[in-house]
Amino acid sequence: MDLRFTETQEILKKMARDFLTTECPKTLVRKLEQSEEGYSPELWKKMAELGWMGLIIPEEYGGMGYTFQDLVVLLEEIGRNILPGPLIATIANTFPILEAGTEEQKKELLPKIAQGELIFTTALLEGDGVFDASGIAVKATPKGDDFIINGTKLFVEMAHVANYILCVTRTKDGTSPEKGITLFIVDSTTPGISCEVMPTTAADKLCEVRFKDVNVPKKNMLGKIDEGWPIVEMLLRKGAIAKCAESIGAIETCVEMTVAYSKERVQYERPIGAFQALQHIMADMWTAMETSRYLVYEAAWMESEGLPCAKEASMAKAYVNEVYKNLSKWAVRVHGAIATSADHDIPLYYRRSKAADIAFGGTDFHREIVAQKIGLV
Amino acid sequence: MDLSLTDEQKVRKQEFDDTCKELEKKKPPSFVGFETIYEVDECWEYNLYCAKEFAKKGWLALGWPPEYAGKGDMMDRVLFAEARGYYGIPGVDIFGVQMLAPTLLQAASEEIKREFLPPIARGEVMWCELWSEPNAGSDLASLSTTAIKKGDEYIINGQKTWNTGAHKADWGFGVFKTDPTARKHHNITFLLHDMKTPGITVRPIPYLDGHAPYAEVYFDDVHVPAKNIVGQEHEGWAVVNLLAGFERSGINEIMSMIRGLEQLVTFCNETKRHGQLLAKNPLVRNRLAELACELEAARALAYRVADLQNRNEMSLMDASAGKIFFSELGERFAFLATDILGPYGQVKTSRWAPLDGLWEKMFHEHFITTVSMGTNEIQRNIIAWYGLGLPRMR
Numbered sequence: 001m002d003l004r005f006t007e008t009q010e011i012l013k014k015m016a017r018d019f020l021t022t023e024c025p026k027t028l029v030r031k032l033e034q035s036e037e038g039y040s041p042e043l044w045k046k047m048a049e050l051g052w053m054g055l056i057i058p059e060e061y062g063g064m065g066y067t068f069q070d071l072v073v074l075l076e077e078i079g080r081n082i083l084p085g086p087l088i089a090t091i092a093n094t095f096p097i098l099e100a101g102t103e104e105q106k107k108e109l110l111p112k113i114a115q116g117e118l119i120f121t122t123a124l125l126e127g128d129g130v131f132d133a134s135g136i137a138v139k140a141t142p143k144g145d146d147f148i149i150n151g152t153k154l155f156v157e158m159a160h161v162a163n164y165i166l167c168v169t170r171t172k173d174g175t176s177p178e179k180g181i182t183l184f185i186v187d188s189t190t191p192g193i194s195c196e197v198m199p200t201t202a203a204d205k206l207c208e209v210r211f212k213d214v215n216v217p218k219k220n221m222l223g224k225i226d227e228g229w230p231i232v233e234m235l236l237r238k239g240a241i242a243k244c245a246e247s248i249g250a251i252e253t254c255v256e257m258t259v260a261y262s263k264e265r266v267q268y269e270r271p272i273g274a275f276q277a278l279q280h281i282m283a284d285m286w287t288a289m290e291t292s293r294y295l296v297y298e299a300a301w302m303e304s305e306g307l308p309c310a311k312e313a314s315m316a317k318a319y320v321n322e323v324y325k326n327l328s329k330w331a332v333r334v335h336g337a338i339a340t341s342a343d344h345d346i347p348l349y350y351r352r353s354k355a356a357d358i359a360f361g362g363t364d365f366h367r368e369i370v371a372q373k374i375g376l377v
Numbered sequence: 378m379d380l381s382l383t384d385e386q387k388v389r390k391q392e393f394d395d396t397c398k399e400l401e402k403k404k405p406p407s408f409v410g411f412e413t414i415y416e417v418d419e420c421w422e423y424n425l426y427c428a429k430e431f432a433k434k435g436w437l438a439l440g441w442p443p444e445y446a447g448k449g450d451m452m453d454r455v456l457f458a459e460a461r462g463y464y465g466i467p468g469v470d471i472f473g474v475q476m477l478a479p480t481l482l483q484a485a486s487e488e489i490k491r492e493f494l495p496p497i498a499r500g501e502v503m504w505c506e507l508w509s510e511p512n513a514g515s516d517l518a519s520l521s522t523t524a525i526k527k528g529d530e531y532i533i534n535g536q537k538t539w540n541t542g543a544h545k546a547d548w549g550f551g552v553f554k555t556d557p558t559a560r561k562h563h564n565i566t567f568l569l570h571d572m573k574t575p576g577i578t579v580r581p582i583p584y585l586d587g588h589a590p591y592a593e594v595y596f597d598d599v600h601v602p603a604k605n606i607v608g609q610e611h612e613g614w615a616v617v618n619l620l621a622g623f624e625r626s627g628i629n630e631i632m633s634m635i636r637g638l639e640q641l642v643t644f645c646n647e648t649k650r651h652g653q654l655l656a657k658n659p660l661v662r663n664r665l666a667e668l669a670c671e672l673e674a675a676r677a678l679a680y681r682v683a684d685l686q687n688r689n690e691m692s693l694m695d696a697s698a699g700k701i702f703f704s705e706l707g708e709r710f711a712f713l714a715t716d717i718l719g720p721y722g723q724v725k726t727s728r729w730a731p732l733d734g735l736w737e738k739m740f741h742e743h744f745i746t747t748v749s750m751g752t753n754e755i756q757r758n759i760i761a762w763y764g765l766g767l768p769r770m771r
Contacts, residue, residue, distance in 0.1 A: 001452065002379045003684045009378075069378050259765045274768035279761035286760055287698035294677035295670075301378050312673065319670040367666035374669045375642045376656040 003297065009073045012066075016077035019050065024081045026345050032084040036197075037161055038205035039085030048116020053090055057098070062111030068238070068304040072245040072296070079249025082348055084204065086119045086158040088246060092239040092360075093120035093166050096183065100223040100231045105185065109164075121162040122235065123153035123186075123209055131236065131365045133177035133229050138211060140169035140182055145218050147171075147184060149192075149211040155358070159207035160195045162188050167211070172226050183228040185220045186211075202355035237310055239360035240317035241303055244296040247324045247356045250349050251289050254331040257346060258282060261335055272334075281330055288323045295319055311373035318366035321357040328353045380680065382456075389453055393460035396434070400427055401464045409726055409738045411633075412745060414467045415542045416588040427468025428500030437474050438498040441482060445494045451687040455628055455680075462632030472542070473497045473504035477550055480620040485607045493569065505572070507537040507551030507594055508617070514539075515755050517552070518561050518614060522596060524553035524568060526603060526610075531555070531568060533576075533599040541749070543592040544581045546572050552613045559611060567613035569605040576600070586741040621751065626682040626696065627703040630746060631675050634703075634710055637739075638669060640732055641714055648731075655717065664713055668706075675703045694764035697756040704746035704753060711739040 005013065023043055032038055047053065056071050057063020071091070078087060090113060097109055112118045128135040138151030149169055159165060165186045172180030186193070192214040198206045223231045259282055262273030272278055299316040302309035328350040332339040339346040357363065382390065403426070405419040414424040431437050439454045441447025461469060469475065478497050481490050496502040513520035522535025533553055543549065548571055555566040572579070576599035581589035608616040642665065645655035655661050678699045685692035714736040715722030726734030747753050761767045 001382070001680065001684055001687070003681055005378065259767070262767065271768060273765075274770075276758075276761075276770060279765075279767050280754070280757040282765055282767065283698075283701075283757035283760035286694070286765060287701055290681070290695060290698050291671075291674040291678050291702055294681045295674040297378050298380060298673070298677045298680075301380050305381070315670040315673045318666070319674050364663060367663050367670070370666035370669050371662040374638065374665065375646070376662055376665065377646045377654065 003294065005073060008066075009070055012070060013073050013077060015050070016074050017080070019046075020077055020081040020083060024083050026348065029082055029084055029348060033203040038158060038197075038203070039161065043083075044085065044116055044119075047087065048114075051114070052087065053116050054094075054110070054114025056091070057094055057110050057114050061106055062114040064114075068241075069297075069300045071242065072300040075242055075245035076249035076252070079246035079251075080253045082250060082352055086121060086162065088239075088242055088359075089122065089157045089162075090118070090120045092235060092242060093122060093164075095238045096166065096222055096231045096235050097185075099234060100183075102219075104219070105222065109185070118163045119158065119161055120164050120166065121157050121159050123156045123159065123165050123167045124232065125155045126151070126153055129154070131361045133181055133232075136168055136170050136177070136181055138167070138169050140167075140171050140184060140216070142171075142218075143215075146215045147182075147218065147221070149184065149186070149214040149216060151211055153209045153211070155198070155206045156195075156209045157207075157359075158205050159188070159209045160197055160205060164188060165193075165209065166222065167216075168228065168232055174226065178229040180226045181228040181232065182225050183222040183231055184216045185222055186214065186216050187220075190214050190216070200355065202352045204352070204355050233310075236360050237313045238303060240313050240366065241296065241299050243356055243359050244292075244316045244320045245300065247320050247353075248289075248293050248296055250352060250356070251292060251320075251324055251327055254328050254346065254349050255282070255285050255289050258285065258331045258334050265336075278334055281334060285327050285330055288327050292316075292320045292323045311370060314361075314366035314369040314373070317361060318363045318370060321363045321366075324353040324356055386452060386456065389449070390456045390460070393436075393457045394463075396430070397460040397464035397466045400430060400466050400468075404465070406733075407726070408465075408467075409733055409735055410742055411465070411467060412541075412584075412590040412742055413588075413738075415545055415590040420467075421545055424467040425500070425503075427466055428470065428503075429468075431468050432498060432500035435498070437469065437500055438478075438494075441478065441494070441498070445482070445490060446498055451683070455626070455683045455687075458626075458628040459632045462629035463636050465633055465636065468500070470497070470500075470503050472506050472546070472550070473502065473548075476506065476620050476623050477504055479623040480616060481607060484616050484619055488604065489569070489607060502547045503542070503545060505540050505543040505546035505549045507540055507543070507549045509539045510536060511538055515752055517617065518565065520552065520554060520565070522551075522553050523557060524555050524566060524601070526555065529603045531566075531601045531603055533568075533570075533596040533601060536593060536595050538582070538593040539591050539749070540579075540594050541591045541745075543572070543594050544579045544589070548572060549594070550607070552617055555613075556611045562614045563611055565613040565617075566610050567607045567616040568601055569607065570599070570601040574599050574601065584741065585744075586738070590745070622691075622693070622696070626679045626686070627675065627699050628679045628683065630707065631672065631679055631703055634672055634707065635676070637710065637714070637735065638665070638672060640735075641665070641717065644731060645717065650719070661717055664717075668710055668713055671702075671706050671709070675699070675706055678702060694760050697751075697759045697764075700746075700750065701753045701756045704743070707739070707743040707746055711736060711743050715740050 051064045054063030055066045059065040140147040140149045167184045167186045171182040174180035192212045194210045196208045265272045296316045299312040407417045408420045413420045435448040438447045439449045440451045510520050524531040524533045556564040576597040578595040579592050581592045682692045682695050721731050724730040762769050
């Protein structure tokens with residue numbers, strides 16, 4: 001047992017921190033929130049040169065061949081700087097392509113992802129807003145060599161700039177909601193697709209995506225027909241750990257900023273950090289950060305080793321969701337009025353804690369997985 | 378990051394598990410939670426029996442240097458604690474094995490080590506801690522019990538309190554004011570003494586559930602050999618801080634809660650309320666799942682503490698964070714479990730009590746971890762002052 005980062009991971013961490021500190025200041029974060037695209041193509045290109053989109057893609061497909069836990073190290077740094085854009089969405093889509101894609105699909109898509117040439121996103125949620133298979137109603141109907149997709153997806157991250165959308169469809173009404181789900185890699189320029197950005201708490205460009213008689217060639221099916229749900233589960237599992245890693249970075253920054261401010265801000269002739277009422281809140285913030293961190297590392301290590309970790313991944317996500325929201329809330333409160341202002345950096349984190357909570361499954365969704373995994377019938 | 382065990386560790390883990398599983402079969406029915414060893418005679422006997430069994434295997438000296446009959450390493454200690462916690466097996470004296478022995482190894486003279494370590498390793502001598510006083514709790518350094526040196530002895534006068542197991546222990550380690558004129562923190566000496574020394578009176582104190590896991594100890598001209606000192610005279614405060622660093626990572630308590638959760642899940646899978654299984658109640662599912670997440674978070678942090686200690690690195694902040702977290706998780710768990718059990722959650726060990734009355738017991742017992750070993754509020758001060766560098770209270 002050794003919970004330290006490896007030397008490679010330390011190098012990756014330092015490189016990412018230096019790069020993002022220079023390239024992704026909060027002025028850029030704010031600018032991108034207001035922009036239509038929601039990401040910086042220029043920064044995207046630089047990150048591609050560093051190999052970030054292809055970090056865990058094997059070298060034979062043009063990636064860097066790093067492990068899943070290396071990715072966690074990178075994502076913590078992404079979370080510290082709350083880098084806006086489709087990085088996690090794109091990386092998350094490499095998981096299903098790697099695990100369920102045909103050799104042709106891998107060769108076609110992975111090198112381009114690694115080069116930063118493709119932006120990928122997943123269209124999962126619909127009107128019901130639930131993460132389980134019962135929420136999937138968008139239909140894909142076979143027609144000759146194609147499938148025709150009809151219906152509306154919601155909360156699709158960065159779909160307005162994505163080149164491809166991994167669309168989770170219903171191809172059959174089966175005996176259970178999980179049966180009859182099929183995944184398609186859909187070119188976003190296909191006629192019949194329209195997209196509209198939803199205004200959200202984190203201004204993170206979640207989209208409504210409408211599919212009207214959208215033709216998708218059969219070869220773009222990912223995995224087998226009607227048997228796509230386990231791929232979605234895998235994507236949610238890995239995505240949940242990845243999102244947790246990003247949250248850990250954000251949580252860490254909230255703690256650091258709050259502690260630093262409490263040492264500077266003087267009231268009653270002393271720094272507010274001298275008051276025990278605030279010291280204990282900050283001690284609790286620190287404790288919450290440490291428990292989150294090592295829970296996420298445990299899940300990430302298991303995922304990296306290929307060990308079954310559906311339980312641990314859901315535990316991490318359900319736990320970190322709540323910690324991030326609560327801790328960033330306390331970060332605002334310890335700062336006081338100043339951090340309720342839009343000009344302050346802390347609210348950037350607080351607003352993102354809600355987005356992080358929902359992404360790849362909210363707390364109750366993951367708690368239900370945990371309930372099953374601990375043996376409740 | 379690597380959480381894997383080596384093949385050798387896996388073998389030893391199996392051995393720890395198998396032994397504890399066997400010992401579980403001999404548990405007296407009155408044994409409900411670790412504190413009962415101090416409360417019920419047959420549980421104390423069971424504690425001594427388990428200690429002897431562990432001593433035979435050399436497991437009371439895990440991680441000690443070989444010259445003191447040590448065996449294995451710190452990681453073995455973690456794996457052993459996991460097994461004992463899960464099966465709820467006593468026999469490892471919290472005070473002797475877990476706190477005093479590592480302190481002696483670092484701070485005591487060769488003579489003291491040679492005299493006191495072997496009986497601990499053989500499971501022959503049980504210890505208690507004599508720190509708190511009626512007017513010195515969290516502010517321990519303001520203690521007033523004196524030990525005045527006279528020739529080759531110290532003469533102790535005063536009173537200690539909240540001494541867990543003092544009414545069962547053979548020996549005690551305590552801190553006493555040896556130089557009443559010196560300034561705070563430089564006037565205290567750490568001494569070892571036989572609990573049978575004339576002048577010592579031990580009075581068990583009933584805990585809020587009526588049992589007596591702890592006692593108050595009166596010293597009336599108690600003569601202790603001056604050689605029974607750990608560390609420097611008047612500098613016992615340094616020993617106190619050292620010993621506090623050897624407090625439990627919480628692995629034991631966490632594994633015990635993991636077993637408790639498993640048993641509660643089984644109960645919910647088998648018990649109907651409102652005509653349906655408790656396990657099917659969405660509120661029960663959600664709350665148990667929430668607790669399971671927190672429990673895993675506690676375990677992950679305990680590994681972090683163990684990992685640091687394995688490399689002899691300081692783990693002050695993480696140890697405090699872990700203590701706060703697992704002890705308050707114990708409170709939440711006791712509340713949740715007794716909620717789920719409904720009216721049965723208030724029944725003590727008897728034919729009406731589900732799960733042997735464990736949760737009724739835990740409804741009281743959780744204060745033992747939140748209040749002792751430095752209250753959680755003191756732990757928060759440690760994190761704030763020494764970890765986060767916030768200004769100290771004056």
